[in-house]
Amino acid sequence: MKSEITVLNVTQTSRTLALVVAILTVFIAGIGIMTLAASAQTDITFKFIIPITVTDTASAFLLYLFLPFYTLAATYILVAAFCIAYNLVAKYTGGITFQTKPQ
Incomplete structure (x- = not known):
């Protein structure tokens, strides 16, 4: 059975993906804080939208604390922009078509 995705809900999609990325970033930040506690790291560079180097x-500890919030906001904005662009293009192209198989 063929289905089409013609409209993406901007707020729901952005919120969901941003929260998933933020949760994953909490684990990454936890690992970074543990390496700071072990004094294994001196220079840290985070390159996502705005590059940050400490x-x-x-400063590294503060970066790791705010990293989940930074990625949450950046991911929300980027996914929202993608959804808006997708919704505009899907009006003319019909959207993404995929095929499902009944179980």
């Missing part, structure tokens, strides 16, 4: 431990 060289001292206190």
Whole structure:
């Protein structure tokens, strides 16, 4: 059976994907904080939308604390922009078509 995705709900899709990325980033930040506690890392660079580089431990700790919020906001904005663009294009192209198989 063929189905088409013609409209993406911008807020729901953006919120869901941003929360998934934020939850994954919490684990990454936890690993980063543990490496800071072990003094294994000195320079940290985070390159997503706005590149951030820190060289001292206190700034690195703050970066890891705010990293989930930063990725949540950035992912929400990027996914919302994608959904808006998709909805505009899908009006003319019909959207993504996929085929499902009944079980």
